[in-house]
Amino acid sequence: MTDYTPTDLAAQLKSGLLSFPVTHFTADLRIDEAGYRKHLAWLSEYPVAGLFAAGGTGEGFSLTSEETDQVVRAAVDEVAGAVPVLAPATGSTANAIAQARAAEAAGADGLLLMPPYLTEASQRGLIEHVSQVCRATGLGVVVYSRANAILRDEAVAILADRNRTFVGFKDGVGNIEQMTRTYARVGDRLTYIGGLPTAETFALPLLQLGVSTYSSALFNFLPQWATEFYDAVRAKDTVEVYRRLDEFVIPYLDIRDRTQGYAVSIVKAGLTAVGRPAGPVRPPLTDLADPEVAELRDLIDRIS
Ligand SMILES: O=C([O-])C(=O)C[C@H](O)[C@@H](O)C(=O)[O-]
Numbered sequence: 001m002t003d004y005t006p007t008d009l010a011a012q013l014k015s016g017l018l019s020f021p022v023t024h025f026t027a028d029l030r031i032d033e034a035g036y037r038k039h040l041a042w043l044s045e046y047p048v049a050g051l052f053a054a055g056g057t058g059e060g061f062s063l064t065s066e067e068t069d070q071v072v073r074a075a076v077d078e079v080a081g082a083v084p085v086l087a088p089a090t091g092s093t094a095n096a097i098a099q100a101r102a103a104e105a106a107g108a109d110g111l112l113l114m115p116p117y118l119t120e121a122s123q124r125g126l127i128e129h130v131s132q133v134c135r136a137t138g139l140g141v142v143v144y145s146r147a148n149a150i151l152r153d154e155a156v157a158i159l160a161d162r163n164r165t166f167v168g169f170k171d172g173v174g175n176i177e178q179m180t181r182t183y184a185r186v187g188d189r190l191t192y193i194g195g196l197p198t199a200e201t202f203a204l205p206l207l208q209l210g211v212s213t214y215s216s217a218l219f220n221f222l223p224q225w226a227t228e229f230y231d232a233v234r235a236k237d238t239v240e241v242y243r244r245l246d247e248f249v250i251p252y253l254d255i256r257d258r259t260q261g262y263a264v265s266i267v268k269a270g271l272t273a274v275g276r277p278a279g280p281v282r283p284p285l286t287d288l289a290d291p292e293v294a295e296l297r298d299l300i301d302r303i304s
Contacts, residue, residue, distance in 0.1 A: 002109040004084050006140035009110045010167035010191045012084055013142070014212045016049030017230040018193060019083075019219050020057040022267055023071055025279035031067055032279055033074050039220075039271075039278065040078040046223040049213065051079055052086045052112050056144075056195075057217040057267055060088040060114065062282040065095070069102050076107040084109035086142065091117045093129050097136040110140040112170070115149030123155040127162075134163035141165050144195060146172025153181035160189050170195040171211060174202055183210035197263035198256065200226070200249050203233045204241050217263070218252075220278075221270035225303060248303050255292055255299075261285040266296065273297040 004012065021043065024035035040051070053075035054060035054068050063071065072087040079085055087103030089096035089111050100111050113133050121129070126149055134141050143159070143166065145151045150173055151159070159166050169186075170193040171179060183192065187210075194206045194214030203214050219226040225248070232240040256262045264281060269288040271278045273296050280287050288296070 001107065002084070002104075002139065003081070004109045004140065006110075006138075006165045006167045009084060009140035013050045013110075013168060013193065014191045016047060016213065017219065017227060018213055018215045019043055019048040019051045020055045020215045020217055021051065021053065021075075022220055022264075022271065022278045023054055023058045023060075023063065025282060027279065029280065029282050031063075031070060033070065035278060036071065037074055037078045039276065040075060042276070043219070043223055044079065044082060046219070046227050048083055048219070050084050050086060050110075051075060052088075052215065053108075054088050055086075055112055055215070056114075057215075057220065057264055058088075059264060059282055059285070060090060062285070065099055065102070068099060069106060072103055072108055073106045086110040086112050088112050088114055089133055089141075090114045093132050096129075096133045100133055100136045100139065100141075104137040104139050108139065110142065110167075111137070113141055113143045115144065115147045118148070120148050123152055126151060127155050127158055130159055130166065131163055134159075134165045137165075139165065140167040142168030142170050142191075142193065144170045144172055146170075146195070153178060153185050156182050156190070157185045160186050167191060168193055170215070171206070172196055174206075176209065179206070179209045179211065198249065198253060200229055200233075201245065201253065203230075204236070204238065207233060207236070217267045218249075218270070220267050221274045221276065222300070222303075248299065251299055252296070255288070255296055258292070259286065262288065269293045269296055270300070273300050 199214035
């Protein structure tokens with residue numbers, strides 16, 4: 001059982017960078033739990049404020065509920081109380097509730113509620129979906145606002161009022177007006193997490209909007225670099241942040257933007273490039289081509 005109350009979790013998450021580890025697969029696309037555990041052990045040498053198992057970068061959308069449970073249990077066991085582990089809740093309301101309960105039983109410290117599957121939904125429907133998951137366990141819940149589940153400021157305020165366990169808002173949209181309206185209405189009642197693909201790109205401007213931390217996919221294969229980047233953001237060292245964006249992040253985005261889904265695939269390619277392969281991605285994602293991996297390796301070599 002977790003030692004983090006929802007309030008403790010909210011405070012903890014805003015205290016540092018957030019880790020979204022990839023999920024390791026074998027060549028025939030089965031979970032490689034040993035490889036995953038080894039990866040978490042390596043990443044635990046670097047300071048983070050929270051670990052989100054089987055998130056977007058962790059291809060949570062490609063795992064069965066049983067596999068999600070396996071990954072969450074491995075993360076809880078591997079991290080052993082050093083940082084809070086947050087588990088995903090995905091799909092239909094009933095499925096998300098079942099995953100939330102399984103995560104609580106597995107000893108996770110919080111939940112990342114993903115957009116429901118496929119359908120569009122009204123704000124009223126989303127409020128009901130989020131509220132039901134918030135009521136299902138005692139765990140703090142971070143809601144990922146993205147894709148078919150974009151919460152507007154009014155809905156965020158209602159949810160924060162109704163649900164004590166709703167503690168975090170992860171923004172995957174980057175709409176300046178909406179973020180400003182949300183922070184103006186709800187303020188520090190929530191912890192705000194930058195969750196756009198390649199979150200470093202947006203870290204400095206979002207900090208100005210009340211978004212105090214972000215989920216770093218780059219942390220997977222460049223943990224030292226990602227930690228230094230985070231420190232520069234927190235210090236509002238604009239010169240250093242833009243230097244690093246120009247030197248590495250922007251050319252990285254140029255590779256990432258070549259194919260839909262590469263925002264996740266390129267993270268596994270990065271691990272291959274640094275000699276710590278995590279295996280292939282599962283469909284519907286596709287792996288980078290060999291010349292693209294070589295290009296990424298050259299880019300990494302330039303900053304190493
Ligand atoms: O759920 C996820 O893995 C994300 O969407 C977070 C990513 O880490 C994203 O912020 C990124 O690509 O930096």
